[in-house]
Amino acid sequence: MTVRMELLPLLFAVTIASFACRAGGFWLMRFVSVTPRVQAALRAAPLAVMIGIVVPAALRGGVAEWLGLAVTAVLMRLTRRDLVAALSGIATVAVCRAALG
Amino acid sequence: MSFSNTGLRRGYVAAQPLALGVFIYAVTFGLLARATGLSIAEAMLMSATVYSGSAQTATVSGMAAGAGIGASVATILMLNARYLLYGAALRPWLAQASPTQAYASLYFLGDSNWVLAMKAHANGESDAGFVFGSGIAMFIPWVGGTLVGSVATEWVADPKVLGLDFLLVGFCMAMGTGLVKSRHDLLPAAVAIVVAIGVDRLAPGGWTIVAAGLAGAFTAFARKEDAA
Numbered sequence: 001m002t003v004r005m006e007l008l009p010l011l012f013a014v015t016i017a018s019f020a021c022r023a024g025g026f027w028l029m030r031f032v033s034v035t036p037r038v039q040a041a042l043r044a045a046p047l048a049v050m051i052g053i054v055v056p057a058a059l060r061g062g063v064a065e066w067l068g069l070a071v072t073a074v075l076m077r078l079t080r081r082d083l084v085a086a087l088s089g090i091a092t093v094a095v096c097r098a099a100l101g
Numbered sequence: 102m103s104f105s106n107t108g109l110r111r112g113y114v115a116a117q118p119l120a121l122g123v124f125i126y127a128v129t130f131g132l133l134a135r136a137t138g139l140s141i142a143e144a145m146l147m148s149a150t151v152y153s154g155s156a157q158t159a160t161v162s163g164m165a166a167g168a169g170i171g172a173s174v175a176t177i178l179m180l181n182a183r184y185l186l187y188g189a190a191l192r193p194w195l196a197q198a199s200p201t202q203a204y205a206s207l208y209f210l211g212d213s214n215w216v217l218a219m220k221a222h223a224n225g226e227s228d229a230g231f232v233f234g235s236g237i238a239m240f241i242p243w244v245g246g247t248l249v250g251s252v253a254t255e256w257v258a259d260p261k262v263l264g265l266d267f268l269l270v271g272f273c274m275a276m277g278t279g280l281v282k283s284r285h286d287l288l289p290a291a292v293a294i295v296v297a298i299g300v301d302r303l304a305p306g307g308w309t310i311v312a313a314g315l316a317g318a319f320t321a322f323a324r325k326e327d328a329a
């Protein structure tokens with residue numbers, strides 16, 4: 001139940017970064033109007049980031065991971081609920097790993 | 102009154118149906134954080150300060166792979182860049198409150214209560230306390246769920262058996278699939294996929310996320326046609 005001292009600089013840095021994103025847009029709107037290009041870039045960033053997370057896992061994954069990704073994508077399209085889709089995908093991975101050994 | 106206790110209470114109550122999902126997500130984060138070597142206190146500290154599911158999950162996964170401060174901060178900035186838009190969209194409403202009230206509301210802002218608040222505002226809600234109250238309603242189950250998950254890990258033998266190493270990837274697949282709303286989203290996504298494969302081959306590690314994010318953002322920025 002302790003916090004390692006050597007971890008504090010990293011935790012502090014990510015805290016500042018996280019709050020800068022939360023407060024930054026509100027603050028910046030005092031000075032600039034978001035141009036359509038900037039807006040398009042901000043809107044495209046989250047999906048591109050998620051691709052950056054999924055692609056390496058898919059490249060390294062086997063049958064279990066590919067099935068998990070497929071189940072997640074299909075359920076998301078059908079239910080529109082990310083919690084349902086993601087947890088079902090995770091369960092698929094767990095079941096496949098158990099079944100395939 | 103532009104920021105009142107009754108508005109705060111309205112937001113807190115209106116957000117309650119979302120609390121269970123936030124709690125479950127937080128439990129899974131707590132389990133993952135412990136599996137990647139964080140203590141219970143460290144996991145809770147991160148949940149209370151960073152307060153972003155996708156960013157926290159990516160950060161602890163990166164830390165387990167040896168990511169330092171630079172890569173961790175870049176990951177957070179990329180994953181939370183959407184909050185720049187959220188905050189910008191809230192400006193006309195939150196500017197009616199005092200700066201302290203506005204920035205406190207932004208600290209507790211999450212995806213789900215932002216959507217909820219924007220909907221409420223469109224339906225005539227004008228009290229900025231609503232944003233703060235609905236944020237608090239998400240923050241409590243987030244930190245509480247992190248505690249439950251990080252304590253429960255004592256009884257979970259191997260997180261791989263439960264597929265927990267797949268947690269972030271699963272959530273990103275789900276949220277990413279949900280983010281593809283029109284043909285417009287496909288070109289930046291395609292460029293991000295190509296860049297992600299390339300960077301992962303050349304320099305595996307935390308930078309794949311940042312490179313893919315920047316590639317998608319720059320593609321959308323550089324495209325001639327305006328965003329729909």
